[in-house]
Amino acid sequence: MKALILKWFFIFSEKLGLFDLFEKYYFNTARTGRSKMGTLPVLDREKVDESYLLISPFNTGDYKELGGSIYLTDLYGVLLHKWKTKYQSSIAHLMKDRTVYVSQVLPNSNDTAHFPGGGRTGVIEKLNWEGKVLWEYRNPGIHHDFEVLPNGNLILVRWEEVTGALKKEVVSQVAGKDEHDPFWSDVIFEITPDGSVVWEWHAKDHLDPSIDSFGPFPYRVEWTHANAIRYLQKNPITGREAFLMSMRNTGRILIVEKESGKILWRSPEGMFLGQHDPTMLENGNVLAFDNALHRRPTSRSEVVSSRVIEIDPRTNNVAGMLEGGRTSSEKARLYSSIMCGAQRLKNGNTHITISSPGHLFEVTPEKELVWDCINPHVTHGVDLWPNNSIFTSWRYHKDDIDWPPNFPSPLPATPAYAQVAQQAIFDESYIEK
Incomplete structure (x- = not known):
């Protein structure tokens, strides 16, 4: 009975245009409106990348066996799909066929104790749309990033x-x-689906200490x-x-260069400090988060x-x-001292991840803010404090992935308040409990 009353309430309210009125005032971008889903992020429907x-x-x-999650949402933050992982998830890549590759952090053990801690993962899994593990690769020395290559192999990073x-x-x-302490560099290496190493590049053999x-x-x-690490089919x-x-x-x-192992380009000295997530753009330029x-x-008044x-x-x-402004x-x-990323979108806008506070936003080439979101999904933090980094x-x-039939739009036409409420009550078919 309660669900029926709510259903007719939403239908009646939508017919009268109450949701449009509510969105116009309560969702006004000049306000700092928030919901349990985080911020109300779409600021300009005409300019945001769909x-x-x-x-x-x-x-x-701590790296404990807590498990993790991967979330796929629309631009209003509405959950459309979810994968669960055995260990804490780190980086996930969604593929054309709806499978997802995800790196995960193995719990602390004797195999991982002697490696540096920052960015450590240890396992990469391939999951299907339903969350079943299709493939797994374990190596206690792998860390940070990976990428699936066009031939189906993977390129990874491990300590050396x-x-x-x-x-x-x-x-x-x-x-x-102390020169007696362990000291580490990196190996970039390519593996086949059966785990065989078919290519390696040892940084220590190519870098110049000077x-x-x-x-x-x-x-x-x-x-x-x-x-x-990113694969370039043709470098510039x-x-x-x-x-x-x-x-x-x-x-x-x-x-x-893959064939020769030569370093073809180094970014200028001092341009980047602690940088993350470089990508190659279609114009041959490199986009990266510094x-x-x-x-x-450079002065007492400057804020870095x-x-x-x-x-x-x-x-x-x-x-x-x-x-960041003036x-x-x-x-x-x-600002974030660690992690972060930047992605150039198809409409020319740039999607930016500020990792530590879980802040995601999108700007136009004219630096206009058109989408602004705080990640509402928290994991185990430090002591009593939750963490949404x-x-x-x-x-x-839409054309990147073979989505299921009738999969919801990333930018639904229904006003945000109505869309969130209607999905929560009537449509849970795409949400994994």
């Missing part, structure tokens, strides 16, 4: 210890660093700390297969902000930059 959102909240607390004379040379750059030196980081057990320098990778601790983004970690202000930078690797010219509060909204997030268009 695409779905994929997020996998990240647990920054640096020893001998090279270790001594690199460690000598660090005041107070060029690829430490950034201003106090925690220095890693030389490189590779936190992102030689036109051949290559990989785009981010070396956080040296403040460099690299383009490495965390600006430990960047020193993270930045989104687009750079042409053929000329090193900066083609575009988004900073005031301290504006700059703080864009995200390593990164992705947007997917």
Whole structure:
């Protein structure tokens, strides 16, 4: 009886236009309206990119066997699909056939204890739409990013210890660093679906300590700390297969040719500090999130902000930059010392992930804010405090994925309040309990 009364209430209210009136005033973008789903994010329906959102909240607390979740939502934050993972999820990639690859954080064990902790994962799984595990790869040394290649193989990152004379040379750059402590670099490697390694690139064999030196980081057990890897079918320098990778601790983004292993391009010294998530754009430019970690202000009045930078690797010219604004509060909204990402969308807008506070937003090329969201999905945090941080997030268009028949639109025409309420009461077919 209660559901029937609510059903007729919504039908009656929609016929009278009450939802439109409610949205006009209560959802006014000048207000700071919030709901249990987070912010009410669509600020400009005409300018926002019509695409779905994929997020996998990240647990920054202890690496315990807590399990995780991956959420697919529309632009109003309404949950359309959900996957559960055995371990805490980190980075997820949705594929054309609706399968999802997800890296997960293995619980602490003797196999993982000797590796550096930041970004550690240890397992990658492939799940079907229903959440069944179709494939798994385990390696306690893998960390941060991965990508599925066009041939079905995967490219991954794992730690590798640096020893001998090279270790001594690199460690000598660090005041107070004990040369007897373990010291790490990275290997970029490709595996087939059966786990066989078919290609490797050892950073320590190609980096130059005089060029690829430490950034201003106090925690220095890693030389490189590779936190992102992207496959390039044709790189903009030689036109051949290559990989785009981010070396956080040296403040460099690299383009490495696959066949020769040569470093074709290094981002200019000092441009990036603690950067994440470089991607290659269709115009051959590189888009990346510069965390600006430990960047020193140039004056006493300057407030340092993270930045989104687009750079042409053929000329090193900066083609575009988004900073946090002029005031301290504006700059703080864009700042995160760790993680984060930037994605160029099909309509030319840029989707940005500010990881630590779980803040996601979209801006036009003119830097107009058209979508603004706070991740409402929390995981286990530290002590009593919940945590809604995200390593990164992705947007997917209608033609990117073979969606199920009659799958809801990423930008529904129904007013937000009515749409949320109607789905909560009448339509739960796409939500996994």
